[in-house]
Amino acid sequence: xxxxxxxxxxxxxxxxxxxxxxxxxxxxxxxxxxxxxxxxxxxxxxxxxxxxxxxxxxxxxxxxxxxxxxxxxxxxxxxxxxxxxxxxxxxxxxxxxxxxxxxxxxxxxxxxxxxxxxxxxxxxxxxxxxxxxxxxxxxxxxxxxxxxxxxxxxxxxxxxxxxxxxxxxxxxxxxxxxxxxxxxxxxxxxxxxxxxxxxxxxxxxxxxxxxxxxxxxxxxxxxxxxxxxxxxxxxxxxxxxxxxxxxxxxxxxxxxxxxxxxxxxxxxxxxxxxxxxxxxxxxxxxxxxxxxxxxxxxxxxxxxxxxxxxxxxxxxxxxxxxxxxxxxxxxxxxxxxxxxxxxxxxxxxxxxxxxxxxxxxxxxxxxxxxxxxxxxxxxxxxxxxxxxxxxxxxxxxxxxxxxxxxxxxxxxxxxxxxxxxxxxxxxxx
Numbered sequence: 001x002x003x004x005x006x007x008x009x010x011x012x013x014x015x016x017x018x019x020x021x022x023x024x025x026x027x028x029x030x031x032x033x034x035x036x037x038x039x040x041x042x043x044x045x046x047x048x049x050x051x052x053x054x055x056x057x058x059x060x061x062x063x064x065x066x067x068x069x070x071x072x073x074x075x076x077x078x079x080x081x082x083x084x085x086x087x088x089x090x091x092x093x094x095x096x097x098x099x100x101x102x103x104x105x106x107x108x109x110x111x112x113x114x115x116x117x118x119x120x121x122x123x124x125x126x127x128x129x130x131x132x133x134x135x136x137x138x139x140x141x142x143x144x145x146x147x148x149x150x151x152x153x154x155x156x157x158x159x160x161x162x163x164x165x166x167x168x169x170x171x172x173x174x175x176x177x178x179x180x181x182x183x184x185x186x187x188x189x190x191x192x193x194x195x196x197x198x199x200x201x202x203x204x205x206x207x208x209x210x211x212x213x214x215x216x217x218x219x220x221x222x223x224x225x226x227x228x229x230x231x232x233x234x235x236x237x238x239x240x241x242x243x244x245x246x247x248x249x250x251x252x253x254x255x256x257x258x259x260x261x262x263x264x265x266x267x268x269x270x271x272x273x274x275x276x277x278x279x280x281x282x283x284x285x286x287x288x289x290x291x292x293x294x295x296x297x298x299x300x301x302x303x304x305x306x307x308x309x310x311x312x313x314x315x316x317x318x319x320x321x322x323x324x325x326x327x328x329x330x331x332x333x334x335x336x337x338x339x340x341x342x343x344x345x346x347x348x349x350x351x352x353x354x355x356x357x358x359x360x361x362x363x364x365x366x367x368x369x370x371x372x373x374x375x376x377x378x379x380x381x382x383x384x385x386x387x388x389x390x391x392x393x394x395x396x397x398x399x400x401x402x403x404x405x406x407x408x409x410x411x412x413x414x415x416x417x418x419x420x421x422x423x424x425x426x427x428x429x
Contacts, residue, residue: 025306026353102258148209350406
């Protein structure tokens with residue numbers, strides 16, 4: 001067996017350039033698979049870490065409609081399917097939830113959409129046309145970080161996110177005290193359409209704090225939001241608005257150990273939609289798993305191309321070594337031994353490509369890691385010191401797969417070599 005390995009290695013080294021070119025196919029496939037498996041695993045880790053940082057396990061978001069399915073068309077609709085009816089989150093529903101045992105607080109959330117938002121003396125509007133509203137203090141964990149002196153928002157006072165500070169090329173210190181002008185947009189936005197009552201409306205706010213809430217770039221108090229929503233929508237007063245439109249969401253905190261029970265009650269008994277950290281984690285897990293499978297399928301195509309390259313190389317090698325095969329069979333080598341020799345040769349080509357692919361991939365990951373971390377940090381991700389991590393299990397699986405591809409690709413050429421008639425092989429020129 002040792003001699004067969006030695007002979008197979010000599011065959012691999014005999015045509016070094018051809019071997020390297022053949023192993024390049026495996027190397028590219030391995031690189032692609034490495035980036036897919038390692039990248040998606042690391043991305044999932046970052047997303048889960050970000051979600052657990054931003055969402056407390058005891059926090060629940062209550063909605064009157066399904067905000068997780070983007071319009072309810074996640075799958076084909078059916079007439080027989082029983083779906084929850086959308087409900088308006090009124091003050092009565094808020095009070096009913098507050099009375100549930102284990103609920104510690106319920107905070108209404110509002111959103112104003114379709115506004116063009118400018119910083120004073122700056123002609124460029126912020127790209128997001130949405131203002132969020134709540135009565136949560138600036139020190140609340142939902143804001144993650146807070147800079148400013150006023151922890152409670154007054155009428156027409158505003159918190160802005162770090163994104164806003166960066167967009168308007170300012171600093172946290174300088175932006176405090178500046179004015180923000182919100183104008184009703186003639187184009188509406190993705191979530192809202194314009195109405196006649198929105199034309200020529202303008203609202204001015206004073207920035208009193210900076211928070212870290214990523215895409216929720218602007219925050220005002222609920223009283224301010226209700227006054228604006230009433231004005232934009234042509235309602236009589238805030239009670240009229242809440243009875244017809246209701247709150248966008250209710251943000252609630254629960255006692256530890258009661259969250260699941262409360263979530264089930266609100267979902268099944270009250271018929272409302274509940275968004276929990278577990279639901280978001282499950283959604284992320286499903287999304288990353290599905291995307292990983294799809295990418296692996298595409299990556300498998302490159303592995304198939306690499307296997308064809310190995311088959312071609314092995315057939316050429318056997319054709320060139322026909323006389324040599326005749327000699328080793330004439331001196332006593334069996335068909336099985338010849339088969340094993342050439343299987344070892346194809347296996348070594350797969351191993352070489354796998355090892356080279358992993359080395360190149362890890363080198364690229366190491367060099368690009370600071371760039372990826374900076375990009376994610378600029379997008380609002382926190383606590384990321386390193387994105388790519390070495391994963392011994394995935395590295396082992398990838399290496400074994402590259403060896404398996406090489407071995408499988410070598411079966412036909414090896415069988416062809418094993419079946420050669422030694423007499424005819426010796427006459428081959």
